[in-house]
Amino acid sequence: MRITEQKKIFYSLLFPGLILLVIWGVKLFEYFDDTSFAYLGVYPRKADGLIGLITSPLIHGDFYHLINNTIPFLVLFSIIYYFYRNISFRILLFIWLFSGLFVWVFGGTSYHIGLSGVIYGLFGFLLLTGFLKKQNQLLAISFMVIFVYGSMVWGIFPEKREISWEGHMGGFLAGMAMALIYRKKGPQQKKFDWQEESEDEIDDNREWQEHEQTINYTFIPKDKEEDK
Numbered sequence: 001m002r003i004t005e006q007k008k009i010f011y012s013l014l015f016p017g018l019i020l021l022v023i024w025g026v027k028l029f030e031y032f033d034d035t036s037f038a039y040l041g042v043y044p045r046k047a048d049g050l051i052g053l054i055t056s057p058l059i060h061g062d063f064y065h066l067i068n069n070t071i072p073f074l075v076l077f078s079i080i081y082y083f084y085r086n087i088s089f090r091i092l093l094f095i096w097l098f099s100g101l102f103v104w105v106f107g108g109t110s111y112h113i114g115l116s117g118v119i120y121g122l123f124g125f126l127l128l129t130g131f132l133k134k135q136n137q138l139l140a141i142s143f144m145v146i147f148v149y150g151s152m153v154w155g156i157f158p159e160k161r162e163i164s165w166e167g168h169m170g171g172f173l174a175g176m177a178m179a180l181i182y183r184k185k186g187p188q189q190k191k192f193d194w195q196e197e198s199e200d201e202i203d204d205n206r207e208w209q210e211h212e213q214t215i216n217y218t219f220i221p222k223d224k225e226e227d228k
Contacts, residue, residue, distance in 0.1 A: 012082040016074050023115065026058050027066050041111035042103045042167075052112065053100035059113040069115040072149065076122035079141060084186045091182070095121030095174040102170025117167030120156065123149055124175025132183045 003011075030036055041056040043049025060066040081088040099117035123145060130142030156169040 008082060008085070011085070012078045013074070015081055015088075016077040019077075020070055020074060023058050023060070023066065024070075027060055027063065031063075038111050038113055041113035042100050042107065043111055044104050044107040044109060049104060049111075053097050053104065056100055056103075056113050057096060057115045057118050060115070061113065065114060069119060072119045073115055073122070076119060076126060076145075076149075079126060080122060083138065083141075084182070087182055087185055091125060091175075091178045092118070092122075094178055095125070095171055098174035098177075099167050099171035102173070103164060103166045106170075107164065107166040112164040112167055114164070114167070116155070117164070117171035119171070120152065120168045121171035121175035121178075123152055124172040125179045126175075128176050128179035129183070129186070132179060133187065135187045138187060 026037065037055070037059045038061070040051060040059055041049075042052030060069065077088070077092065080091060084091065096118055099121055100112075103112045103117065126145045127142055130138035130140070133139075152168075155163070156165060156172050158165045
């Protein structure tokens, strides 16, 4: 079943929007119930802190924290869903879990919460995938990501104590790993007619050379009388 361009754009915004709706719902519940789910974040090297691999991206410290993560997630995951619809949730799931696991192994001893590790993973994926594929649209997106979100790179280094740079680093590495693993998926570099024709000619020449090598030429010797 062929999906129209309008539906493709609609679904590319719908699914990231639904994920954000859940995250906003969690924050609103915390606000109106005057409670906090921060204890469901990743707590490094503690068995009960592993629950955060699933729950930590859903939890934010305050609305300012959540607002800062909302637009980048919507933009970056919408782009990935548009170009990689069939594998977009696999990419998201791996980044989601690996960024949390990286924090659990290497993070400082406190609760780590927020969607930013996932965002760094989406950023890393889009940053690398265009250069790997050399496909015009994806290359343009890679440059756009650098231009708009390039300053995010500094977030993978320890700058401020209250910012989980380990989550950023883990997500970024996971995103780049996904770009390498799925480099043959999604849009590919377009081949022009003249390139396809030249490749066909090369294949024809190669087949003819291979065919020539399999031929045993038989010569009929001259009659001895003719040699006299």
